[in-house]
Amino acid sequence: xxxxxxxxxxxxxxxxxxxxxxxxxxxxxxxxxxxxxxxxxxxxxxxxxxxxxxxxxxxxxxxxxxxxxxxxxxxxxxxxxxxxxxxxxxxxxxxxxxxxxxxxxxxxxxxxxxxxxxxxxxxxxxxxxxxxxxxxxxxxxxxxxxxxxxxxxxxxxxxxxxxxxxxxxxxxxxxxxxxxxxxxxxxxxxxxxxxxxxxxxxxxxxxxxxxxxxxxxxxxxxxxxxxxxxxxxxxxxxxxxxxxxxxxxxxxxxxxxxxxxxxxxxxxxxxxxxxxxxxxxxxxxxxxxxxxxxxxxxxxxxxxxxxxxxxxxxxxxxxxxxxxxxxxxxxxxxxxxxxxxxxxxxxxxxxxxxxxxxxxxxxxxxxxxxxxxxxxxxxxxxxxxxxxxxxxxxxxxxxxxxxxxxxxxxxxxxxxxxxxxxxxxxxxxxxxxxxxxxxxxxxxxxxxxxxxxxxxxxxxxxxxxxxxxxxxxxxxxxxxxxxxxxxxxxxxxxxxxxxxx
Amino acid sequence: xxxxxxxxxxxxxxxxxxxxxxxxxxxxxxxxxxxxxxxxxxxxxxxxxxxxxxxxxxxxxxxxxxxxxxxxxxxxxxxxxxxxxxxxxxxxxxxxxxxxxxxxxxxxxxxxxxxxxxxxxxxxxxxxxxxxxxxxxxxxxxxxxxxxxxxxxxxxxxxxxxxxxxxxxxxxxxxxxxxxxxxxxxxxxxxxxxxxxxxxxxxxxxxxxxxxxxxxxxxxxxxxxxxxxxxxxxxxxxxxxxxxxxxxxxxxxxxxxxxxxxxxxxxxxxxxxxxxxxxxxxxxxxxxxxxxxxxxxxxxxxxxxxxxxxxxxxxxxxxxxxxxxxxxxxxxxxxxxxxxxxxxxxxxxxxxxxxxxxxxxxxxxxxxxxxxxxxxxxxxxxxxxxxxxxxxxxxxxxxxxxxxxxxxxxxxxxxxxxxxxxxxxxxxxxxxxxxxxxxxxxxxxxxxxxxxxxxxxxxxxxxxxxxxxxxxxxxxxxxxxxxxxxxxxxxxxx
Numbered sequence: 004x005x006x007x008x009x010x011x012x013x014x015x016x017x018x019x020x021x022x023x024x025x026x027x028x029x030x031x032x033x034x035x036x037x038x039x040x041x042x043x044x045x046x047x048x049x050x051x052x053x054x055x056x057x058x059x060x061x062x063x064x065x066x067x068x069x070x071x072x073x074x075x076x077x078x079x080x081x082x083x084x085x086x087x088x089x090x091x092x093x094x095x096x097x098x099x100x101x102x103x104x105x106x107x108x109x110x111x112x113x114x115x116x117x118x119x120x121x122x123x124x125x126x127x128x129x130x131x132x133x134x135x136x137x138x139x140x141x142x143x144x145x146x147x148x149x150x151x152x153x154x155x156x157x158x159x160x161x162x163x164x165x166x167x168x169x170x171x172x173x174x175x176x177x178x179x180x181x182x183x184x185x186x187x188x189x190x191x192x193x194x195x196x197x198x199x200x201x202x203x204x205x206x207x208x209x210x211x212x213x214x215x216x217x218x219x220x221x222x223x224x225x226x227x228x229x230x231x232x233x234x235x236x237x238x239x240x241x242x243x244x245x246x247x248x249x250x251x252x253x254x255x256x257x258x259x260x261x262x263x264x265x266x267x268x269x270x271x272x273x274x275x276x277x278x279x280x281x282x283x284x285x286x287x288x289x290x291x292x293x294x295x296x297x298x299x300x301x302x303x304x305x306x307x308x309x310x311x312x313x314x315x316x317x318x319x320x321x322x323x324x325x326x327x328x329x330x331x332x333x334x335x336x337x338x339x340x341x342x343x344x345x346x347x348x349x350x351x352x353x354x355x356x357x358x359x360x361x362x363x364x365x366x367x368x369x370x371x372x373x374x375x376x377x378x379x380x381x382x383x384x385x386x387x388x389x390x391x392x393x394x395x396x397x398x399x400x401x402x403x404x405x406x407x408x409x410x411x412x413x414x415x416x417x418x419x420x421x422x423x424x425x426x427x428x429x430x431x432x433x434x435x436x437x438x439x440x441x442x443x444x445x446x447x448x449x450x451x452x453x454x455x456x457x458x459x460x461x462x463x464x465x466x467x468x469x470x471x472x473x474x475x476x477x478x479x480x481x482x483x484x485x486x487x488x489x490x491x492x493x494x495x496x497x498x499x500x501x502x503x504x
Numbered sequence: 505x506x507x508x509x510x511x512x513x514x515x516x517x518x519x520x521x522x523x524x525x526x527x528x529x530x531x532x533x534x535x536x537x538x539x540x541x542x543x544x545x546x547x548x549x550x551x552x553x554x555x556x557x558x559x560x561x562x563x564x565x566x567x568x569x570x571x572x573x574x575x576x577x578x579x580x581x582x583x584x585x586x587x588x589x590x591x592x593x594x595x596x597x598x599x600x601x602x603x604x605x606x607x608x609x610x611x612x613x614x615x616x617x618x619x620x621x622x623x624x625x626x627x628x629x630x631x632x633x634x635x636x637x638x639x640x641x642x643x644x645x646x647x648x649x650x651x652x653x654x655x656x657x658x659x660x661x662x663x664x665x666x667x668x669x670x671x672x673x674x675x676x677x678x679x680x681x682x683x684x685x686x687x688x689x690x691x692x693x694x695x696x697x698x699x700x701x702x703x704x705x706x707x708x709x710x711x712x713x714x715x716x717x718x719x720x721x722x723x724x725x726x727x728x729x730x731x732x733x734x735x736x737x738x739x740x741x742x743x744x745x746x747x748x749x750x751x752x753x754x755x756x757x758x759x760x761x762x763x764x765x766x767x768x769x770x771x772x773x774x775x776x777x778x779x780x781x782x783x784x785x786x787x788x789x790x791x792x793x794x795x796x797x798x799x800x801x802x803x804x805x806x807x808x809x810x811x812x813x814x815x816x817x818x819x820x821x822x823x824x825x826x827x828x829x830x831x832x833x834x835x836x837x838x839x840x841x842x843x844x845x846x847x848x849x850x851x852x853x854x855x856x857x858x859x860x861x862x863x864x865x866x867x868x869x870x871x872x873x874x875x876x877x878x879x880x881x882x883x884x885x886x887x888x889x890x891x892x893x894x895x896x897x898x899x900x901x902x903x904x905x906x907x908x909x910x911x912x913x914x915x916x917x918x919x920x921x922x923x924x925x926x927x928x929x930x931x932x933x934x935x936x937x938x939x940x941x942x943x944x945x946x947x948x949x950x951x952x953x954x955x956x957x958x959x960x961x962x963x964x965x966x967x968x969x970x971x972x973x974x975x976x977x978x979x980x981x982x983x984x985x986x987x988x989x990x991x992x993x994x995x996x997x998x
Contacts, residue, residue, distance in 0.1 A: 034786065037790065041793050051803075052803040052804075052805065055803060055805055055806060056803075056805045059805055059809060090816060106805075121650065124622070124640075124642055124643065124650070125643075126804070128805070130805070130808075141624075141636065141638040141639075142804070143636070143640065143804065144803065144804050145801045145802060145803065145804050145807060145870070146801070147792070147795070147796075147801070147874055147877045147878070147905065148619035148622045148623050148874075148905045148908060149619060149792055149877075149878060149881055149898075149904070149905050150792040150793075150795070150796075150877075151619065151622035151642070152618060152619045152621070152622050153788055153789055153792045153894075154650070154651070154652070154789055155789065155792075155793065156786070156789035156790050156792075156793045160789060163651075164652075164785060165781065165785065165786070168777070168781055172774070268770050269769055269770045269773070272770055272773050272774060272777075273546075273670070273773065276666075276670075276773075276777055277670075280663075280666065283651075283652070284652050284654070284658075284662075284663065285553070285557060287651050287652070288557070288560070288561075288651075288652070288653065288654030288658075289560065289654070291645075291646075291653065291654065292560050292561075292564045292654060294646065295564065295568075295645075296564070300644050302571065302572065302575035303625065303626070303639035303641070303644070304572075304575040304576055304578070304579035304606060304625070304626065305575060305579075306639070307579060307604055307626055307639070308578075308579050308582055308583075311582075311583070311586060311604070315586070373644060376646060377646050380646035381646075389651070390651070393651060404646070
């Protein structure tokens with residue numbers, strides 16, 4: 004152990020004397036720092052957008068309350084002469100289908116700035132409409148499509164793609180340089196073991212450089228308040244450091260295997276970069292292609308056609324379905340109006356529900372196909388350490404797809420309660436209107452003032468917590484062990500075979 | 505990959521002109537390099553791996569294109585029939601019934617899918633609203649798959665250059681390392697011809713890597729069902745090929761330059777990997793991030809709020825009255841109900857005009873901001889040939905942001921055409937005896953079906969944004985390579 008520590012200390016001192024090492028460390032700090040700054044900027048902009056949405060909801064409610072107070076105090080005020088019932092919040096029909104402003108906002112987690120992940124593609128807030136989930140399903144934040152296609156430059160991009168290049172550059176000279184300069188034999192004669200040199204120097208360089216990276220990023224993240232200075236913030240940074248350490252350990256193991264196998268630095272550099280290419284581009288790309296071929300999704304054009312067909316069927320069966328609806332809700336059946344004369348604004352939610360019902364099978368087809376693809380991808384991902392790390396870092400930042408799915412599931416529950424609320428209010432108002440028959444919107448009819456009782460979205464405590472890395476990430480350690488074992492075997496084989504050292 | 509230099513050491517002959525001698529040296533070096541590379545297992549490894557990846561990328565991209573083209577053609581046909589067979593109804597009801605239109609894809613989009621996965625593929629055209637494009641294909645993919653996605657474009661822009669680096673880092677550095685440089689100098693070997701031959705071999709190898717992807721796409725094109733949405737498909741193809749040859753030429757020159765200036769093969773490889781990572785990985789992403797500062801975009805909530813506020817703002821109530829009075833005077837009647845035209849059609853048309861002005865103002869501003877960001881990204885093409893060629897490739901394939909905006913505008917024009925036709929029909933047919941006018945198939949079919957074709961390439965813009973930076977970088981790399989050759993000829997042997 005003492006000998007290993009001496010080897011590491013000596014090697015690190017030698018490294019620090021090299022200009023290349025300092026240049027690589029400088030490049031690390033610049034590139035990682037830029038990634039963190041961009042991640043923090045994105046997170047701040049996303050936070051501002053969420054605040055804006057929340058503020059919009061609040062001011063819309065206050066404005067609606069003020070308008071309702073003014074209107075119902077004196078409905079015949081000339082100021083309200085041009086008021087259109089379908090375009091005002093004081094009429095329940097106008098409010099439910101047009102003027103109601105309600106957002107579901109996905110809470111941010113402390114490590115959000117550490118990885119943009121899928122956050123630029125998956126909206127962090129959605130406007131929820133009483134009528135259907137369509138506004139939620141098709142919600143998107145405005146982004147330059149070129150930016151989405153090129154991918155973001157954030158800390159995760161640096162860690163996943165650039166950090167391994169730097170790490171490999173720092174490590175490929177271990178043992179290979181000694182072999183090249185024929186110093187290894189003399190070192191061995193002095194009692195140094197090739198295996199010890201390899202493991203001690205590669206681990207030492209890797210651990211030291213990873214330590215520098217982690218300390219730099221954590222300090223910068225806290226200094227620029229990209230991560231809050233709180234227990235949750237420290238936990239996020241701790242988890243991030245753990246993932247980075249594990250990922251660095253994987254590349255250290257790659258470097259171990261390469262250095263054990265290569266006879267000179269030239270070949271080691273060649274092999275290291277080849278390994279980088281295979282691990283970061285070829286494996287994830289092949290995985291993606293394989294999964295897409297093995298578990299194809301139906302085209303979205305098919306979904307649109309199915310939706311249009313369902314819409315036509317619902318329209319054609321409008322009266323029958325309305326009769327069924329009032330059979331199941333006799334308390335809302337119109338007193339005087341025949342069903343074919345019931346206003347479309349009164350039956351709008353019922354029609355939306357019918358359409359939803361007609362689309363159940365299609366939705367299930369898509370959900371099943373997508374579930375199958377996701378499941379297959381999750382299982383196949385153990386073959387790609389880079390994909391595992393991408394997922395772990397995205398999860399840590401709360402910017403992954405599975406958290407978005409949980410968010411949408413909660414939004415769906417909220418939308419159902421919102422729809423039920425408005426359905427109840429509109430049907431009751433329609434009955435009251437039949438009885439009183441106001442010429443204009445009135446409180447005895449469609450008039451609405453109970454804005455504070457409209458359901459609002461509250462995320463579950465689970466959604467506000469930083470998610471844990473999935474069990475698949477543990478397979479990273481299998482990869483590390485496998486590569487380290489390979490390195491061990493290569494060195495031993497070389498020693499047995501008296502290969503040129 | 506170390507090239508054999510024995511075959512290009514020529515004895516100068518006084519009877520042969522310099523040009524002929526240069527070409528003979530070029531030819532000799534070319535043959536020697538090919539022979540040497542055929543014997544090198546590492547070349548076969550890089551080529552084999554590259555071609556396998558290209559085949560995967562090409563097949564996946566081509567098959568995806570084919571199924572998408574088919575699905576869109578079927579859906580467009582179904583929508584067209586649905587529209588024509590919607591039965592008799594009031595035209596405004598038909599306007600709300602609306603129609604979906606689908607973005608056509610060109611075969612070239614299989615080579616470079618560009619932004620296609622990140623923008624919606626269809627839009628619902630209905631009365632009063634300019635709807636957003638929906639169903640972005642990227643949302644249907646597993647999250648972690650959104651990394652450097654394997655496409656022919658990635659292969660040509662990112663992987664082909666690194667394959668060239670692998671195959672060419674020892675272009676000159678190996679000569680120096682093996683001590684061949686003094687021999688070459690003594691024999692007055694034309695090092696420029698030697699470098700040019702080896703660089704051309706590199707480009708050919710890189711193109712060979714991309715060949716399976718191109719063949720897969722060509723095969724799909726031959727069996728394709730959809731017509732190409734371009735009037736200038738040939739010019740686009742030529743531009744694409746020229747752009748990539750220039751791009752790969754830039755890399756070949758850069759590799760020759762770095763190899764000539766580097767003291768060892770290892771130093772050459774290290775420097776080239778660093779340059780490759782910077783130019784193909786860091787600069788393109790950093791450019792799209794920094795481009796946000798050129799013209800910040802509003803959030804969707806801000807944008808919608810502004811559009812809704814503008815749409816909801818009452819238009820001049822006096823204007824409606826003035827228009828009504830003018831009509832009454834024109835037709836010499838006292839009441840709106842006596843007019844030979846339908847007032848509600850005129851009113852609807854005015855509402856649409858108001859909406860169109862709002863959409864033009866807000867979407868116009870948004871698109872202008874997107875364009876300014878695109879311009880800022882294109883400016884990074886002066887730093888990285890990967891950025892320049894990506895812009896060129898996307899524009900030629902019709903899969904860039906500008907082409908998508910072009911489609912959005914065209915779809916919106918179709919929406920307005922539908923609304924105008926239907927509102928005119930309402931206007932021409934006033935209510936008689938309380939009976940509203942009902943449109944029929946003849947009216948629905950009076951609206952021409954939506955057939956989108958991309959606008960011809962704007963060569964002046966392309967020249968300014970992509971071709972000039974690409975050509976400038978090529979010239980710079982070539983200049984560096986020539987300086988490197990001079991350095992080899994006259995500089996230190998070490």
